[in-house]
Amino acid sequence: MEIVAGELEWPYETVHDAIVDGWQIVQFPHLQAPFDDKDLDVVGYEFILQKMEVVD
Amino acid sequence: MEHLLNDADVVKFIVTGYHITEPDLPAGLNETIAAKLDTLESNPGDAITETVPELWQVLENARVKGALTSLLGTGYEVQSHRHWHCKQTHSGHMNWHQDSTNNRDLRLNRFLGLYYPTDITPDMGPTVIVPGTQYRNAPTDRMATYTNIKGQVPLTVKAGTVAFTHYDLWHGTAANSSDKKRHMIKFLFRRTQENDSPNWDHDPECMNRPRDWNLKDQAEDPANILAFSNPLQVSQSDHYKERKIRRRVWDYLNGNTEAIPA
Numbered sequence: 515m516e517i518v519a520g521e522l523e524w525p526y527e528t529v530h531d532a533i534v535d536g537w538q539i540v541q542f543p544h545l546q547a548p549f550d551d552k553d554l555d556v557v558g559y560e561f562i563l564q565k566m567e568v569v570d
Numbered sequence: 571m572e573h574l575l576n577d578a579d580v581v582k583f584i585v586t587g588y589h590i591t592e593p594d595l596p597a598g599l600n601e602t603i604a605a606k607l608d609t610l611e612s613n614p615g616d617a618i619t620e621t622v623p624e625l626w627q628v629l630e631n632a633r634v635k636g637a638l639t640s641l642l643g644t645g646y647e648v649q650s651h652r653h654w655h656c657k658q659t660h661s662g663h664m665n666w667h668q669d670s671t672n673n674r675d676l677r678l679n680r681f682l683g684l685y686y687p688t689d690i691t692p693d694m695g696p697t698v699i700v701p702g703t704q705y706r707n708a709p710t711d712r713m714a715t716y717t718n719i720k721g722q723v724p725l726t727v728k729a730g731t732v733a734f735t736h737y738d739l740w741h742g743t744a745a746n747s748s749d750k751k752r753h754m755i756k757f758l759f760r761r762t763q764e765n766d767s768p769n770w771d772h773d774p775e776c777m778n779r780p781r782d783w784n785l786k787d788q789a790e791d792p793a794n795i796l797a798f799s800n801p802l803q804v805s806q807s808d809h810y811k812e813r814k815i816r817r818r819v820w821d822y823l824n825g826n827t828e829a830i831p832a
Binding site for chain 1: 706722802811815
């Protein structure tokens with residue numbers, strides 16, 4: 515996957531939608547505590563998913 | 571002074587981290603600059619303005635100066651560092667990053683101006699920015715697994731556009747799959763004196779009007795934009811933090827230097 519400038523097509527609206535379609539969670543988002551509650555850093559909710567399919 | 575930003579413009583910059591200006595440049599200037607850049611065989615680094623002195627006409631444009639004065643004050647400085655970013659034909663994308671190291675500063679004292687001498691189409695490797703990320707201090711390694719981010723904006727712009735971008739805004743570059751070189755000149759601007767009052771076209775009552783809870787961030791009202799905008803669609807607690815930071819930056823620009831201690 516690379517950063518693109520054209521129209522983006524997202525395969526799913528939510529992680530839940532992807533799971534319903536057969537994807538599995540292989541990494542949950544890191545819980546970022548301890549933290550300074552005034553600061554902002556990376557964007558959260560970073561699930562990593564995998565889907566295994568038989569390829570002919 | 572002509573072409574100063576208004577309150578909504580300034581608030582949008584605080585919220586999104588960018589402002590697009592389309593200066594009314596002299597006929598032929600963009601073409602002259604692009605033609606010179608097309609033939610350059612090596613990158614002159616900071617000396618790009620000596621190699622292509624016509625670039626100064628962009629910086630002297632009244633709309634450019636109006637935006638810079640509005641955000642950085644009358645004594646703003648064009649720093650000596652500038653760079654020609656030539657995205658070669660058929661070259662790959664560049665990952666998300668923030669410039670410099672992870673020592674960030676909430677005081678709005680410096681930012682970039684990205685000048686594009688030609689039209690930039692999606693296949694020419696435009697700069698891609700993520701509005702609202704400028705207050706998120708993120709080491710590049712932590713961003714390495716991100717690809718496309720909901721809310722990202724490719725700077726597919728008209729020839730002559732100057733995009734002012736917050737120094738800490740997350741940005742990357744799409745691939746250039748075209749047969750044209752994509753030129754961008756990056757300039758760095760810096761405040762030289764802190765504000766004791768707003769330097770833009772300011773209405774002192776602009777933050778005192780009742781918020782529009784129906785239109786929310788769609789209302790072209792500075793108080794609404796500052797409170798409701800959520801370009802990254804972050805969750806509630808992050809949005810609260812972001813709003814507090816925005817308000818401190820607004821207060822700082824209004825002359826309350828205590829809002830963000832040095």
